[in-house]
Amino acid sequence: PEVEHIMPDYDLYPGLDCSMGFTSRGCIRRCPWCIVPEKEGGIKPWARIYEFWDRRHQRIMLFDNNLLASPNWRQTMGDLIAEDLKVDFNQGLDIRLVNEENVGYLKRVKAMQFRFGKRGRKTLRFAFDDIAYEGAVRSGIELLLDAGINSRKLSFYVLHGFGDDNTAVERINILRSYNVDIYPMGYRGADGKEPKRKLLYHGTELWHGPRRNISKFLRLVGRLPE
Numbered sequence: 001p002e003v004e005h006i007m008p009d010y011d012l013y014p015g016l017d018c019s020m021g022f023t024s025r026g027c028i029r030r031c032p033w034c035i036v037p038e039k040e041g042g043i044k045p046w047a048r049i050y051e052f053w054d055r056r057h058q059r060i061m062l063f064d065n066n067l068l069a070s071p072n073w074r075q076t077m078g079d080l081i082a083e084d085l086k087v088d089f090n091q092g093l094d095i096r097l098v099n100e101e102n103v104g105y106l107k108r109v110k111a112m113q114f115r116f117g118k119r120g121r122k123t124l125r126f127a128f129d130d131i132a133y134e135g136a137v138r139s140g141i142e143l144l145l146d147a148g149i150n151s152r153k154l155s156f157y158v159l160h161g162f163g164d165d166n167t168a169v170e171r172i173n174i175l176r177s178y179n180v181d182i183y184p185m186g187y188r189g190a191d192g193k194e195p196k197r198k199l200l201y202h203g204t205e206l207w208h209g210p211r212r213n214i215s216k217f218l219r220l221v222g223r224l225p226e
């Protein structure tokens with residue numbers, strides 16, 4: 001819609017020091033847990049940052065679902081680098097699409113995870129949601145590390161609790177071997193609710209099962225007070 005191509009009135013939000021918007025919409029993939037393909041369809045370029053970047057801001061938050069898959073990714077990355085902006089790729093980047101060409105842009109762009117009211121962290125965000133693309137995750141991480149990007153500046157969301165998938169621990173262990181940051185993220189259905197089955201975290205180990213049983217188990221092994 002046309003309204004999405006109008007410069008937002010950031011003065012409505014005093015104190016906000018960051019511009020926000022999309023340079024692409026949609027996605028090339030159809031992950032079964034994700035609503036984007038249904039809502040936005042296939043990938044398409046949407047705007048240059050200049051449509052929504054307020055030059056008073058040094059920071060910009062992008063909500064692109066899969067920027068690296070969009071035909072205009074070079075232009076977006078080039079604009080961010082040329083304007084020396086700090087950018088939060090809020091929806092993450094697709095590790096499967098990291099290659100020899102875009103890794104050079106990923107090294108130069110000032111990627112951050114913004115934390116309102118606090119200093120942001122230098123972070124490139126990705127996801128490892130399905131064990132089926134383990135090979136692509138490994139080669140993507142290795143390309144980023146070979147380019148000289150510190151592993152502590154890479155962070156990965158790890159989806160758990162979707163369907164009968166039981167590979168979250170395996171995915172976490174693969175990521176741990178690269179010393180990257182890991183954020184387990186529980187699946188929520190279209191109704192916003194998490195499924196009944198839960199994974200609970202204790203250190204780096206995870207258990208399935210009702211909370212009461214897990215607490216009882218942890219008490220038995222002396223990890224929780226009575």
Ligand code: SF4
Nearest residue numbers: 027029031034036065
């Ligand atoms: S790659 Fe991301 S945005 Fe695209 S369908 Fe999968 S989860 Fe959704």
